[in-house]
Amino acid sequence: MRAARWLMTSASAGALLATGAGHAANPAFQTYFFTVCGAPTTGALATRCAQTPGGLGNLSGDSESSMNPTQGLGRNQMTLAAAQAHGRDARERNDALTRGGESVEVEAGPFSLMAHANGGSFERTVTGDLERAYDGDERSLEFGFDYRASPATVLGLLAGARRADYDYVSENPGVNFTPQANAGGADIDTYYLTGFASFGLGSNGFVELAGGFDKSSQELERNPIFQESTRTQAQVNGVLTADADGDTSWASVNGGFDFGGGGWSAGVYAGATWTKSDLDAYTERDPNATGLAMHFDATSRKSVLGHAGARLAYTFNTAHGVVVPQLRVEYQHEFDDDVDSVATSFALDPDGSVFTLGGAERDDSALEAGFGISAVFSNGWQPFLNIDVLTGSDDFDRTRVTLGVRVEL
Numbered sequence: 001m002r003a004a005r006w007l008m009t010s011a012s013a014g015a016l017l018a019t020g021a022g023h024a025a026n027p028a029f030q031t032y033f034f035t036v037c038g039a040p041t042t043g044a045l046a047t048r049c050a051q052t053p054g055g056l057g058n059l060s061g062d063s064e065s066s067m068n069p070t071q072g073l074g075r076n077q078m079t080l081a082a083a084q085a086h087g088r089d090a091r092e093r094n095d096a097l098t099r100g101g102e103s104v105e106v107e108a109g110p111f112s113l114m115a116h117a118n119g120g121s122f123e124r125t126v127t128g129d130l131e132r133a134y135d136g137d138e139r140s141l142e143f144g145f146d147y148r149a150s151p152a153t154v155l156g157l158l159a160g161a162r163r164a165d166y167d168y169v170s171e172n173p174g175v176n177f178t179p180q181a182n183a184g185g186a187d188i189d190t191y192y193l194t195g196f197a198s199f200g201l202g203s204n205g206f207v208e209l210a211g212g213f214d215k216s217s218q219e220l221e222r223n224p225i226f227q228e229s230t231r232t233q234a235q236v237n238g239v240l241t242a243d244a245d246g247d248t249s250w251a252s253v254n255g256g257f258d259f260g261g262g263g264w265s266a267g268v269y270a271g272a273t274w275t276k277s278d279l280d281a282y283t284e285r286d287p288n289a290t291g292l293a294m295h296f297d298a299t300s301r302k303s304v305l306g307h308a309g310a311r312l313a314y315t316f317n318t319a320h321g322v323v324v325p326q327l328r329v330e331y332q333h334e335f336d337d338d339v340d341s342v343a344t345s346f347a348l349d350p351d352g353s354v355f356t357l358g359g360a361e362r363d364d365s366a367l368e369a370g371f372g373i374s375a376v377f378s379n380g381w382q383p384f385l386n387i388d389v390l391t392g393s394d395d396f397d398r399t400r401v402t403l404g405v406r407v408e409l
Contacts, residue, residue, distance in 0.1 A: 025061030044291030045348035062174035087252035090210035120400035136166025152200025321377035380408035
């Protein structure tokens with residue numbers, strides 16, 4: 001029965017397109033919507049199908065692009081990038097704790113407390129219509145402690161909370177087609193735990209280990225626009241919402257050696273961060289009864305991000321302690337970042353016809369540059385500021401600022 005409907009729908013679609021009734025800006029989604037409307041549908045989705053010529057599901061080219069639910073791709077991107085940033089932060093933290101400020105005498109115990117505030121912005125640009133561009137910002141607070149087991153060994157633990165939000169860029173204007181303010185977006189609340197350790201090797205070598213677990217809840221929004229192919233009826237704007245939970249696990253290793261003389265110090269290092277991000281399945285809510293709500297299957301994404309970098313620092317001695325500015329440049333290469341995919345279906349489609357989305361290839365390489373300044377005072381207080389910019393990638397850029405303080409007990 002399904003095969004018969006499919007053949008009939010395809011033939012009717014060909015006739016409509018041949019007469020110029022519509023232009024397929026996204027042929028794959030248009031074919032899928034022909035299939036959905038060719039089968040019995042219910043509620044508002046049946047109303048949408050009935051509004052198209054002959055009830056067959058023919059959409060305008062602009063609507064095909066807008067209704068294509070590519071917002072479902074890349075939902076793991078933010079949580080994955082945040083976990084990778086935790087690994088980078090752990091490298092900077094270990095560097096500050098075990099290399100720098102040794103000339104300051106501090107009478108204190110082996111334990112220290114720390115607090116950090118992070119903020120930043122990010123954006124993703126895309127080419128083609130496989131995925132969507134977006135931009136947003138993030139901020140977080142974290143608290144923790146470290147234990148200096150020996151002059152060359154530090155162990156630590158951090159707990160934090162992070163908030164990120166972003167919007168997808170709006171559709172392009174078209175014939176009798178007015179885009180919504182944006183194509184949707186998300187608000188992400190994450191709670192995370194990070195453990196780290198640094199071990200000195202010989203006179204100037206080191207190995208660092210870090211890992212963590214993030215638990216996130218996402219408030220999702222998708223804003224598709226329905227417009228039938230003749231563009232004579234009023235468009236229908238969907239504002240669809242959903243909630244989804246996810247978790248991310250990560251682990252990193254980093255090693256290198258330091259050298260220098262006088263006030264100057266430098267170091268080279270290399271390592272990798274393994275990350276796995278999972279997001280639960282969800283079904284959109286449709287408060288305006290547009291019939292456009294869809295179900296999205298669970299998604300998972302893995303990454304093995306290698307890095308190699310160098311740093312340069314200079315120590316300024318003062319009457320109360322030392323001040324250490326530092327520059328860092330890091331090359332990053334992705335070894336295992338598969339193309340995203342997710343299976344979707346209309347919530348009001350009794351047959352549950354599946355439309356599988358496939359994402360775009362991502363850049364394998366990027367550069368991250370950082371500037372930091374820290375101080376170590378004789379009373380045990382150690383404030384610091386870091387600014388990091390991820391660039392060199394033509395699809396994802398990020399700027400993060402971290403302000404923190406550590407005090408030895």
